Amino acid sequence: MTEAVVAGATHPDIDGVEVVQVAALEATADDVMAADGYLLGTPENFGYMSGALKHFFDTVYYDCLDHTRGRPYGLFVRAGNDGTGAVRAVEPLVTGLGWKAVAPPVVATGELTDAHLEACRELGMTLAAGLDLGIY
Known part of the structure; x- marks a missing residue:
């Protein structure tokens, strides 16, 4: 899913965006x-976001609280259940940071399909194209 999101964000038609991929535990x-x-x-781990993403928010939240308001984000979840728990865990944090969703979360349940991967590509492309065009 990550590869598909990055592929969308680095689509050849998008010129003005540099994509930097950083693991949650290193960010x-x-x-x-x-x-x-x-x-x-x-x-989705035990109906929640991964410990790594939780650690990311624990590490950056207060330092970024007043400096990143209004920035766009997208969320994608590889769900073991239905994904709602992971989405519900992330949403209050991004809301508190003042980040704005560019699209509904992509949640992949069951077998990972081409449709899931296409939705991930579209998510990456939507965010990157919006930045490139100055929409966000």
């Missing part, structure tokens, strides 16, 4: 503040 507040938008991915 810093400086990384977040340097970015104009965010694509967040997580597996």
Whole structure:
């Protein structure tokens, strides 16, 4: 799913966006503040976001709270259940940060399909194209 999101965000028709991929356990507040938008991915673990994504928010939240308001984000979830728990866990955090969703979360349940991957490509492309065009 991550590869598909990155493929969408780096589509050849999008010129003015640099995509930097940083693992959740390695991302810093400086990384977040340097970015104009965010694509967040997580597996659903026990009906919740991954521990790595939780650690990311724990690490960057307060440092970024007043500096990243209004920035766009997208969320994609590889769900073991129905994905709603992971989405519900992320939403209050991004809301608190003041980030704005560019599209509904992509939630892949069951077998990973071409439709899931296409939705991920579209999510990446939507965020990157909006940044490139100055919409966000």
